[in-house]
Amino acid sequence: MTAGLSLHGVHLTRGAVTALRGVDLVVDRGELLVVLGPSGAGKSSLLRAIAGLDPVTGGTVKIGGRDVTGLRPGQRNVSMVFQSYSLLPHLTVADNIAFGHRIRGADRRAAAARAAQAAATVGCQDLLTRRPHQLSGGERQRVALARVLVREPDVFLLDEPLANLDAGLRTRMRTEIRAVHDRLGATTVYVTHDQSEAMALGDRIAVLRDGRIEQVDTPDEVWHRPRTRHVASFVGAPGMNLLPGDGPLRLPGVQASAVELGVRPEHVRLGGDGTTRDGPPGDVERVEVLGEDALVHVRLGGHALIARVPARTRPAPGDRVTVGVAEEHLHAFDLVTGERIPLPAGAGRAAAR
Amino acid sequence: MSRDRRQLLLMLTPYLVGLVVLVLLPAAATMAMAFTETDLIAGSRLVGWDNFVELTGDPAVRAAVGNSLSYLAVSVPLRLVLAVGLALLLHRRARAVGTARAAVLLPGAVPELAYGLLWLWLLNPIQGPVNQLLMLGGQGGRTMFGSLPPQWLTDPEDARAGIVLMSLFTIGETFVIVLTARLALPPEAYELAELEGAHAGQVLRRVTLPLLAPVLTVLVVRDTLLSLQASFVPTLVVTNGGPPPYATTYLSLVLYQDAFEYLRYGYAAAVAALMLALTAVAVLIQWRLLRRWASRGLVGGQARLPGN
Structure with a gap:
């Protein structure tokens, strides 16, 4: 079985800043891998390198065995949830969810049907006609999730999707995210600086520090046998x-x-x-x-x-x-x-x- | 009244006094004058609606209304498209972008009168650089497109086009506003489109323009308000309303001529009232249209992305 996603010796330098210094990482197909690290560790850079938003300066990125290192983001078949949700204010919830489908040329009706289906998966089917500014933080978050669910990408990338929510909602949403993942079984990379989120969500946790991966293990292993100080x-x-x-x-x-x-x-x-x-x-x-x-x-x-x-x-x-x-x-x-x-x-x- | 409010009012006072004394009172006086015959020598006398009745039959006014409206319809959209296009072209950091931005701003910094005189030379049919440029590679006194060179100052159509052409270079303010608005758009929206593989046209149509729409709305209304007056100096200096009789006579020029050449202040005041009414109607129509588009989700909303 090929890995869902693999990185070999990935370096990423932006201007004078080196964000990733030789990252090796293999994510199994259907696995939910949490990337955990303090701010500035290079977590978001890692996601952006996978997505292709920032071109890597060394190493290779493979998705499902396919070398995508030189491909543009649109050719990699990945979906991403941004920390700020990044909903388009001029579109309704339904159109926001269907955005990617429409860009890729689906007709309006088919895209709307898929959007409604995806919305139901994350429990925001009642919000379809609303606009982003009419939604609460938690609702926006759901819509952002629905937007990545509407397609069937090879890899889901989530960049601190719960960081802007209050504590109670965060706990509830992370349970839901886990449940959705278990239903869909999609290869997922989830970035967070919150270790309880990492422990609760991850099949495995990759601890990132200073652009390097210090340990990739199950939450139990990371807790009981940390590999570095x-x-x-x-x-x-x-x-x-x-x-x-x-x-x-x-x-x-x-x-x-x-x-x-x-x-x-x-x-x-x-x-x-x-x-x-x-x-x-x-x-x-x-x-x-x-x-x-x-x-x-x-x-x-x-x-x-x-x-x-x-x-x-x-x-x-x-x-x-x-x-x-x-x-x-x-x-x-x-x-x-x-x-x-x-x-x-x-x-x-x-x-x- | 609280201390803060009193302070605010105090700070606002100079502006309010200026607004009343320099704008509102003269405007009211002008509206009153529109019902009189005033030449500042023999005093004035009330004439009721006579001035307005005369307006309807005045060939200069009739021509000017048509010219002004067609100028609005052509110049405002062209100016906006040009300003938006340049702003989107020059919003990235790249070599010489600073110089290019300055070049877009510069024509607006030239004093209006000098700008007009400059165009008088630029549009000269024989020695003017515009026609010289057009005739590059042309055969037998024709332009590179094979047509006769435009007679900017003597042909009615060409003269009107010339006035519009002049207006297309003073888009600095609109350009700066669009540029700033574009720079304030969230990068995530573009990355989202990139992840979906959107090509440049889709990004423009589905991300940039909708997100800029609220700003563009304001700019269209503002440019419309200004355009009726902006045609004044060029026509006064370059074409003087001609070629005869009224090819480039706009309302602003009629107003000026009636007041300061024919000393018919009452009649000129009536022309001003007509201009005000036309402006109000134009803005009202735009407002209605935009409201309708907004209710269909085509424009409006918040320029900023919600969340964060």
Whole structure:
């Protein structure tokens, strides 16, 4: 089976800015791949390179096995949802959805029928006669989605389609997008800077940083086995704690001075009054309550560390606590390259000095 | 009244005073004068509707109404097409685009009288550069198209065409407005069309023109208002309303001649009233048409894309 989409060594330079520095990526047919990264990582550039809106300065782009690197956007058979939705204000919802069909020469009636069908898929069939300025943000978003669904492109590209919606609507829409994808089974690349969106939506996540892909894996893998320290600290809210290997936390079997140790806030256990033997003692500096959970900022032997604990059992600022971390929850990264170091199997308790 | 409002009113006052003293009062006085016979020497006397009755039978006025309307119908669309075309051509960054933009603006910066005198030379049938250009490669005193060279100053049709030709170079303001509006259009709309494989004609017809429509609407109305007056200086300087009797006599020229050559201020005021009425009718018709198109979704809407 050929891949739905594959990129090999893709470079993209615009003026003095290098947006992509050798991206290799294979998206399976029917897969929903989420590209995750901080702003400026090159996420949108990656989509634009796939779409052909920005010509690549190196490497190849293949869609369904067909080399499209030198083709214009209109010849690549891709559809794109822009962050701003990009609805044309002079057209009704129906005409906006049918826009691509009409451009490609479909007659008015056939295009309208397809538009109505696509609108029904995303639940905006009641809006067909309205104009964009009469729609709410969520409705515009649906229309923009319907517009890419109206054709049967080889690849769907979505550029932060939910970024302009409020939090509640965003959660609802991402569930719907996933449902629509599962029904249609189309190869999809979805760009976001929101990691919970990435976790919830993606079959796999590609973490992009500084124009390079740091890791492509399932959400589980990205969470449990981040391949670099950047992935570790970017994914998670807040991200993974990173401490020097020869600091307060220790991991037997690795060279302490050559590694950084990571632990997710969720895996830090705070106990007692700092006198038990479960781990080194730390001082609570600040506590942020987030409903059920609380984020506890602990100073541990000169290093800052965040722990996520149930809000009921949270300590108070100024308390002295024991910081306990199970060894299986520790991650080690090479201090120089930032790459993950496979951990020696069979470990007992860590962190006790 | 709140402090802010008082301040606003204070700042508006100079303009309002100017508007009333320099525009509204003279306009009202002119309308009143249209019902009098005034020559500024013997004083004035009321004559009722006499001036208007005389208007209807005045061959100069009749010719001028026809000329003015045909000038509107030809010049306004041509000017708009030219300005839009140049703006769309010159909106991209490229070599010499700045110079080209300046070149489009420049003729509008020439004082009207100088502009008129310049065209008097340009349109000279024998030594004028326009005809010299047309006759390049022509045989036996004919133009390159094989026709006799236009007699800009002596043939009625050619003279009217000459006046329109003169108007086609003073499109700087319209050009700048369209250029700015085009630059403000969202790039996503174009990328969307690009992704669908739209060719240049489709982009123009389905994206650019509809998105520019609200601006173009305003420009058409504005150009119509200005055109009735814009024909004045050229005709005064270049053709003086001729060739005789009235080939290029426009309402603005009739008004001027009646007032300042024949000193018939009352009658000239009646001509001004006629001009005002014609302008109002022209704008009203355009407005109606545009309203109808807008209700069918052909024009209007917001120039900006919603969202973001």
